[in-house]
Amino acid sequence: MSTATAAPKIVTAAVLVIGNEILSGRTKDANLNYIATGLTEIGVRLMEARVVPDIEVRIVAAVNELRAAYDHVFTTGGIGPTHDDITSECVAKAFGVKLIKDPKAAALLLTHYGEANLTEARLRMAHVPEGAELIDNPVSIAPGFRMGNVYVMAGVPAICQAMFDGIKGGLARGDKVLSKTVSGYIGEGVIAKDLGALQQRYPALDIGSYPFFRQGKFGASFVIRGTDEEAIGKAAAELRAIIRTLGADPIEGEPVA
Amino acid sequence: MSTATAAPKIVTAAVLVIGNEILSGRTKDANLNYIATGLTEIGVRLMEARVVPDIEVRIVAAVNELRAAYDHVFTTGGIGPTHDDITSECVAKAFGVKLIKDPKAAALLLTHYGEANLTEARLRMAHVPEGAELIDNPVSIAPGFRMGNVYVMAGVPAICQAMFDGIKGGLARGDKVLSKTVSGYIGEGVIAKDLGALQQRYPALDIGSYPFFRQGKFGASFVIRGTDEEAIGKAAAELRAIIRTLGADPIEGEPVA
Numbered sequence: 001m002s003t004a005t006a007a008p009k010i011v012t013a014a015v016l017v018i019g020n021e022i023l024s025g026r027t028k029d030a031n032l033n034y035i036a037t038g039l040t041e042i043g044v045r046l047m048e049a050r051v052v053p054d055i056e057v058r059i060v061a062a063v064n065e066l067r068a069a070y071d072h073v074f075t076t077g078g079i080g081p082t083h084d085d086i087t088s089e090c091v092a093k094a095f096g097v098k099l100i101k102d103p104k105a106a107a108l109l110l111t112h113y114g115e116a117n118l119t120e121a122r123l124r125m126a127h128v129p130e131g132a133e134l135i136d137n138p139v140s141i142a143p144g145f146r147m148g149n150v151y152v153m154a155g156v157p158a159i160c161q162a163m164f165d166g167i168k169g170g171l172a173r174g175d176k177v178l179s180k181t182v183s184g185y186i187g188e189g190v191i192a193k194d195l196g197a198l199q200q201r202y203p204a205l206d207i208g209s210y211p212f213f214r215q216g217k218f219g220a221s222f223v224i225r226g227t228d229e230e231a232i233g234k235a236a237a238e239l240r241a242i243i244r245t246l247g248a249d250p251i252e253g254e255p256v257a
Numbered sequence: 258m259s260t261a262t263a264a265p266k267i268v269t270a271a272v273l274v275i276g277n278e279i280l281s282g283r284t285k286d287a288n289l290n291y292i293a294t295g296l297t298e299i300g301v302r303l304m305e306a307r308v309v310p311d312i313e314v315r316i317v318a319a320v321n322e323l324r325a326a327y328d329h330v331f332t333t334g335g336i337g338p339t340h341d342d343i344t345s346e347c348v349a350k351a352f353g354v355k356l357i358k359d360p361k362a363a364a365l366l367l368t369h370y371g372e373a374n375l376t377e378a379r380l381r382m383a384h385v386p387e388g389a390e391l392i393d394n395p396v397s398i399a400p401g402f403r404m405g406n407v408y409v410m411a412g413v414p415a416i417c418q419a420m421f422d423g424i425k426g427g428l429a430r431g432d433k434v435l436s437k438t439v440s441g442y443i444g445e446g447v448i449a450k451d452l453g454a455l456q457q458r459y460p461a462l463d464i465g466s467y468p469f470f471r472q473g474k475f476g477a478s479f480v481i482r483g484t485d486e487e488a489i490g491k492a493a494a495e496l497r498a499i500i501r502t503l504g505a506d507p508i509e510g511e512p513v514a
Binding site for chain 2: 024027036045046049050120124199206
């Protein structure tokens with residue numbers, strides 16, 4: 001269908017959300033979508049996300065499964081000073097290394113808190129797996145760290161997002177997944193057959209259909225994703241024609257709410 | 258510490274969110290927190306959540322891992338009429354059964370759409386794994402289904418949540434995990450040592466610490482969770498005393514924003 005092109009360079013990632021509070025419903029995760037959006041922007045494909053409780057064996061297993069399966073792993077949560085913050089120990093165990101006090105992290109905390117307020121608990125936040133590199137925390141100083149391909153970040157959204165922004169620029173990345181959205185006030189069940197045929201004509205693209213209900217009417221947004229901009233443009237043109245043939249007006253992007 | 262009591266009855270669950278749109282960042286998941294909160298209310302412990310893309314091998318593997326590990330599994334997404342809706346086929350494959358047209362589901366769709374509008378694509382939504390039971394969809398008719406311990410629900414939040422509300426009452430459940438929250442404008446690093454000691458004195462409880470920044474001040478909410486209401490009350494009283502000893506006022510619940 002489209003002219004032969006080189007296979008896209010694919011770099012993958014997973015997110016591991018660590019925290020009982022997400023699983024109990026107390027807290028709504030606010031980091032996954034931020035990280036997902038940021039990774040898509042730079043050409044990293046988020047292939048999986050997991051939420052696990054503050055249980056050592058579960059965290060260690062998840063870290064080891066995900067770091068073996070994906071190029072990058074981003075963890076959120078569990079690096080504060082309290083007893084329920086066990087992520088750093090767990091990552092050390094997952095890598096089979098010791099947890100050590102990082103002198104640079106300890107110095108940062110000493111400067112920030114002063115000697116009188118640098119409690120033993122706060123000094124826990126200077127401990128990282130042996131061989132880790134610090135991740136800058138511009139919000140509240142206590143750093144995250146990178147160990148191998150695992151990036152360990154805080155759970156508090158403002159801190160997590162600042163840490164992620166700091167490391168994003170340095171991440172290995174692949175070809176960007178571009179996307180084009182065309183919408184229409186048309187039932188998914190009406191367009192499904194033609195949409196499926198369009199997907200078959202463009203096997204290298206990924207066409208998703210997302211229904212909505214707006215202004216009292218059902219419709220759907222169709223998202224065409226892939227690395228070949230020209231092919232996306234062609235598929236979008238065909239999609240607009242399909243929508244028109246079925247009696248609706250194609251809308252570029254998402255309809256205005 | 259506390260008097261010996263019978264081991265709590267524990268019933269576990271996992272949530273499997275299926276959809277490229279969550280992983281690309283296009284869509285923010287809005288179902289996990291709803292399901293998590295509902296499960297906590299009725300005495301089911303959500304122990305894991307995963308997000309996987311619309312890829313058959315990934316969905317089948319996740320369904321099989323999760324249904325083996327937990328009492329209940331709730332999936333969201335991928336049961337609409339378009340080509341990217343592959344959850345039902347994947348669940349059938351995971352269970353090693355055929356995907357069949359359910360006569361009751363087909364009749365519901367026929368009544369809803371009428372014969373002229375019941376496209377082949379819409380009829381796809383009447384297909385379920387052999388042996389499945391339908392889950393009612395009061396919003397848009399096309400049903401979800403239960404297969405073994407796997408509850409397959411729509412991804413559209415209004416539909417997912419209505420389906421979940423419908424099945425919640427009939428779920429096997431364990432002892433409720435009760436919780437009490439006490440907060441204080443106190444640094445986590447200041448209270449951490451005493452909080453850790455409190456956790457050690459109440460090993461059957463689960464004490465979490467969640468920092469916040471409000472009204473220009475740092476503080477934290479401490480959540481005590483467990484099945485023994487009396488023990489929770491005692492631990493909360495000790496916690497209030499700790500907060501006072503450290504010079505702050507204990508606040509019941511979360512502080513008003």
